[in-house]
Amino acid sequence: MFSNGDAFEIFIDAEGSMCYTDKEGKKKKVRTNQKVIRVLPDVVQGASRGLKFATDSELFRATLPPAQQIWEANKKMDKYTGFSQSETEKITFEGLSKVVKDYEAFDKERAIKVERDHIVEVQIVSRAWDRANNGKQPNTRAILKCIRDSVNHLDNLNCTPGAVNMKKESAVRMFLRDYESTNGNGLRQNLLDYGVGPNTTRRICTTFEESANQIADKVQKEGRKVYDDFADEITSMIGYMKLD
Numbered sequence: 001m002f003s004n005g006d007a008f009e010i011f012i013d014a015e016g017s018m019c020y021t022d023k024e025g026k027k028k029k030v031r032t033n034q035k036v037i038r039v040l041p042d043v044v045q046g047a048s049r050g051l052k053f054a055t056d057s058e059l060f061r062a063t064l065p066p067a068q069q070i071w072e073a074n075k076k077m078d079k080y081t082g083f084s085q086s087e088t089e090k091i092t093f094e095g096l097s098k099v100v101k102d103y104e105a106f107d108k109e110r111a112i113k114v115e116r117d118h119i120v121e122v123q124i125v126s127r128a129w130d131r132a133n134n135g136k137q138p139n140t141r142a143i144l145k146c147i148r149d150s151v152n153h154l155d156n157l158n159c160t161p162g163a164v165n166m167k168k169e170s171a172v173r174m175f176l177r178d179y180e181s182t183n184g185n186g187l188r189q190n191l192l193d194y195g196v197g198p199n200t201t202r203r204i205c206t207t208f209e210e211s212a213n214q215i216a217d218k219v220q221k222e223g224r225k226v227y228d229d230f231a232d233e234i235t236s237m238i239g240y241m242k243l244d
Helices: 067-073 085-089 094-098 108-112 122-133 141-151 162-179 187-193 198-220 225-240
Strands: 018-021 027-029 114-118 157-161
Touching (some): 067 114, 067 157, 085 157, 114 162, 141 198, 141 225, 157 162, 162 187, 187 198, 198 225
Antiparallel strands (some): 018 027, 114 157
């Protein structure tokens, strides 16, 4: 990694020169005025030959508990739709119209399959951490453990049909694209725009705010400033999401 924060895999070419592959896929030689910094072992390699700090997904993810354990924790109810476990597991493709619209192009098997979902998505947590941390702490598994445990706790998990999950994911991606510009409509409106029904949208937003606050509270108990900053950032994002 270079001292300016750009991270690439350094290799030695046939001529013995230190080189790297830039973001456009072109081979570049390391210049004499470029300081190379050794990257910590648990920084995860990206898929594009370069390196990245894996705060977008890998270091926050964990093996999720079985679906039945999530159902039990949620009193055998889908927190998004309000359907019981039995209703959710028996839902038909046509029955999805009770909770979403404009889903006809979805793969039928995926659309009705019950999926385990992070209520507050890993991508949201990653953005909050990046903004709060801003390079102050290395993105190691040890540093992120308390956040990872909170994100993957039963409090932040729900079982729901794939169609609902896919539309929620699309709404969250739109929110994240708009977040830095502050020009977006917020998560609630995004959900409606992507075809999530109004009652399901209301439940998702209520559940999202509750889970985000629980994550913030748990992390703050660690008593370190960077975690306090993370909790503040999560709270700030909730405000910008316009969940009310």
